[in-house]
Amino acid sequence: MSPEPCQVAVVGGGLAGIIAAAMLQKNGLKVLLLDENQGLGGQYLRTHPPLPSGGGHFLPRLGAGHMRELAEKGVETVNRAQVLAISPAREILAEEDGQRLFTLRPEAVLLAPGAREKFIPFKGWTLPGVISTGAAQILIKAHGVLPGREMMIAGSGAFIYAVAAEVLANTGRVRAILDHNSLARKIEFAQGVLTMRHKLAEGLGQVARLLLARTPIKNRTRVLEARGDGRLEEVVTTKLDRAGNPLPGSEKTYPCTCLAVGNGFVANLELGQLAGCRLEHNPALGGWIVGVNQEMETSVPGVFAAGEITGVAGAEKSVTEGRLAALCVLHRLGRLSAQAFSDRARPLRKERARQLAFARRFNALHAVPAGIVNSLPDDTIICRCEDITMGEIREAIRGGCRTPLAVKRSARVGMGICQGRTCASFLYEMIAAHTGVPVSGQEVLSVRSPVKALGLGTLARPLERF
Amino acid sequence: MTDLRIRPGDPDKKIRIYVNGQECPAFQGETVLAALTAAGKKSLRKSRQAKEPRGALCGMGVCYECLVAIDGVPGWRACQTEVRDLMEIEIDES
Numbered sequence: 001m002s003p004e005p006c007q008v009a010v011v012g013g014g015l016a017g018i019i020a021a022a023m024l025q026k027n028g029l030k031v032l033l034l035d036e037n038q039g040l041g042g043q044y045l046r047t048h049p050p051l052p053s054g055g056g057h058f059l060p061r062l063g064a065g066h067m068r069e070l071a072e073k074g075v076e077t078v079n080r081a082q083v084l085a086i087s088p089a090r091e092i093l094a095e096e097d098g099q100r101l102f103t104l105r106p107e108a109v110l111l112a113p114g115a116r117e118k119f120i121p122f123k124g125w126t127l128p129g130v131i132s133t134g135a136a137q138i139l140i141k142a143h144g145v146l147p148g149r150e151m152m153i154a155g156s157g158a159f160i161y162a163v164a165a166e167v168l169a170n171t172g173r174v175r176a177i178l179d180h181n182s183l184a185r186k187i188e189f190a191q192g193v194l195t196m197r198h199k200l201a202e203g204l205g206q207v208a209r210l211l212l213a214r215t216p217i218k219n220r221t222r223v224l225e226a227r228g229d230g231r232l233e234e235v236v237t238t239k240l241d242r243a244g245n246p247l248p249g250s251e252k253t254y255p256c257t258c259l260a261v262g263n264g265f266v267a268n269l270e271l272g273q274l275a276g277c278r279l280e281h282n283p284a285l286g287g288w289i290v291g292v293n294q295e296m297e298t299s300v301p302g303v304f305a306a307g308e309i310t311g312v313a314g315a316e317k318s319v320t321e322g323r324l325a326a327l328c329v330l331h332r333l334g335r336l337s338a339q340a341f342s343d344r345a346r347p348l349r350k351e352r353a354r355q356l357a358f359a360r361r362f363n364a365l366h367a368v369p370a371g372i373v374n375s376l377p378d379d380t381i382i383c384r385c386e387d388i389t390m391g392e393i394r395e396a397i398r399g400g401c402r403t404p405l406a407v408k409r410s411a412r413v414g415m416g417i418c419q420g421r422t423c424a425s426f427l428y429e430m431i432a433a434h435t436g437v438p439v440s441g442q443e444v445l446s447v448r449s450p451v452k453a454l455g456l457g458t459l460a461r462p463l464e465r466f
Numbered sequence: 467m468t469d470l471r472i473r474p475g476d477p478d479k480k481i482r483i484y485v486n487g488q489e490c491p492a493f494q495g496e497t498v499l500a501a502l503t504a505a506g507k508k509s510l511r512k513s514r515q516a517k518e519p520r521g522a523l524c525g526m527g528v529c530y531e532c533l534v535a536i537d538g539v540p541g542w543r544a545c546q547t548e549v550r551d552l553m554e555i556e557i558d559e560s
Contacts, residue, residue: 036527038497038548043526080546116528128508128521135525135545143500146470170472230519231508384523384531387515416514417530422523453530455541 006032006076006466008329009092009104011083011271012112014042015063015315016307019322020110020329022069027335032104032466033070034081034094040067042114043134044315046142062315085449088276088300093449098458104466108302108329111272112322115265115286115308118425120155120180120368121390123225123380125261129232133163133262146172148258152235154178154223155262157365158189158203163260165206168213175254176216178237180244180372181365183219189361196358222372223259224251232257244369264366265312266425269444270451275303281440283367284360286312287425288444294349296325304329313359320355324348368426373433382430383423385416393427397434404428404445417453420445468506481551486559492549499525499532499544502557510534510544510557519558 010021013035021033033040045063070077080097090109095101117132124130131147133155139145150173153164164174179186193199210217224238224246239250265286269279272290278299280291289312290298290305297304306321324345331341378391388411396410404427407413413427414420420427428439469491479494483501492501499522502510508521510532522532525545532544535556544555 037546038495116526117524126513126518126520128510128519131522132524135522138525138545139500139503140472143496143504144472144475145496145500145504146472147503149470231521381516384520384529385514387513387518418528422529453541 006030006104006106007333008032008108008110009034009090009106010110010112011086011092012042012114012307013037013040013077013079014112014114014307015044015066015318016322016325017042017110017112018063018070019066019319020112020306020326021075022066022073023323023326024329025073025075026069027330029330029333029335031075032106033075033077034083035077035079036082038079040070040077040079043138044318046138062319082450082452082454083271084451084454086271086275086303088303090275090302095454095458098455099461100464101458101461102464102466107333108304109275110325110329111275111277111290111298111303111305111309112307112318112325113268113271113309115267115312116421118263118266118286118366119261119422120222120263120372121376121380121382121423121426122223123377124227124232125223126381126384127226127228127232128230129228129257130226130259130261133159133260136163136260137166140166140170140172144170146170147260149173150175150256151258151260152176152178152254152256153260154235154237155264156180157262157264158362159262159264160260161203161206161210163262164215165209168209168215174210174213174215175256176218176237177210178218178221178223180220180222180240180369185365186219189365193358193361199358222246223261226259232259235259240369240371244371244373245375246371263368264363265308267309267312268421269309270419270421270447272298272303272305272309273444273447274449274451276300277303277305279444282311283439284363285310285356286359286363286366287428287439295328295345296321297328302332311356311359312363313355314362317352317355317359320348320352324352368429370433373426373430382426383411383413383416383420385418385422386412388413390430393430394434397431402431402435402437404431404442407431408445414445419447419451468504470504470506481549483549483551483553483555485555486557487554490555492553494549496549497545498534498536498542498547498549498553498555501549502534502544502555507557507559509559512558519560 085093238246306325307318330336475493
């Protein structure tokens with residue numbers, strides 16, 4: 001641990017975090033980068049520890065240069081770190097790999113914790129063999145391992161196609177893609193992408209691969225049930241009507257041992273919540289997000305946010321926001337004149353506006369149709385940690401629970417080890433479907449520190465000061 | 467034995483891990499989950515209340531579904547833990 005205290009803590013070493021950390025350090029600030037994974041790069045770059053030697057062949061270009069820069073500039077980095085708490089006064093408590101517990105109080109904090117996947121549960125989704133599309137991508141891209149030789153991929157949005165293309169490019173087979181959106185809805189989305197040439201090229205490349213492999217794409221179709229004795233063996237699908245209700249008689253059964261599911265992404269809000277940042281609900285940006293101003297500063301002075309936490313919009317927006325946030329921090333801490341800041345921030349803000357406009361279309365494909373929520377059978381597990389079913393949650397709502405917190409207290413949903421990270425976004429949709437109170441009118445589940453599971457052995461370690 | 471690796475692993479990085487006492491191929495730098503998945507092992511534990519079989523879901527440290535015991539200590543996330551030579555992993559496949 002270095003003797004100088006750090007001036008800026010960057011939480012999250014994905015695209016936004018690494019770009020900001022590199023810029024801040026280059027301009028003379030002492031930065032500490034805290035990241036939960038073995039290697040930096042977040043979900044987009046996904047590298048092995050410690051840094052890519054000569055840029056591994058899995059690395060796409062975006063952000064790769066910044067990874068090298070981080071190493072060259074000597075940004076102090078803690079891998080396998082978990083930030084357990086952060087106060088509105090920027091007091092941070094963190095641990096490293098269960099080995100070390102430390103605190104720091106930097107002059108500025110940049111929260112860049114990224115996003116996690118959003119799920120729409122179905123009967124049997126807890127069977128081993130049902131994984132997330134993100135897990136499939138990480139196994140393939142970062143580890144060169146196929147989750148299964150033949151897979152089915154189900155959900156909504158563009159990412160399911162990206163993962164399917166990834167499987168096909170890596171000797172795997174895709175039995176079918178199940179998309180709960182209609183073809184018309186996807187075409188509407190594609191029209192919005194026409195102006196973004198690199199997105200279009202990326203999409204066309206994926207579609208070409210799927211066409212070449214003759215992968216069946218089933219529109220307005222979802223998984224009705226995953227079946228198997230102790231592990232996935234069969235997937236039952238159903239066609240949906242316009243409202244998302246299953247069409248009786250349209251069921252089809254596939255033998256299947258590996259199913260990847262994904263319904264878009266939600267921001268990792270917890271640290272923003274603990275710091276006391278104002279939240280906003282914006283369905284077009286992935287639901288609940290941390291609100292920021294034009295300077296990427298949250299409602300808490302000195303706490304900045306960048307990347308998916310301010311709105312789920314993908315890699316390019318994270319890069320832009322990482323840069324913008326770094327400029328703001330540099331200006332705030334006296335490393336950049338007002339003029340230079342304003343000159344350099346202007347084009348980034350324009351870029352950001354364009355990227356946000358794209359995201360609004362992207363996220364529209366992840367809306368959860370009320371029919372899907374209403375038609376889930378009572379014995380569907382919603383909270384995987386505590387095995388709480390749809391029926392138990394419906395009963396709590398019928399019994400008068402109108403808010404996420406009331407349902408949590410009554411049915412114990414979201415009280416397990418993941419702290420609602422997996423099921424809360426669906427819980428909000430359920431409450432909306434059953435009570436008519438839109439998600440934006442609900443109060444998001446509160447969080448308490450430590451925000452991640454922590455061994456008692458770690459707690460017993462002496463508290464160090466960074 | 468199942469091998470779901472897309473290409474053969476780097477022989478210089480090959481290490482030995484044990485899964486329920488059985489030797490299992492693994493390569494330095496990969497996660498426990500990657501090694502288990504490559505070997506076709508999907509059922510990792512039982513759920514807390516219903517005691518139903520569970521395996522990895524999110525693969526990125528969020529859901530805690532892939533908890534395994536490592537060298538006798540339970541509660542490690544397979545997706546966030548790197549393999550080490552001679553590591554002993556216990557999973558509940560029953």
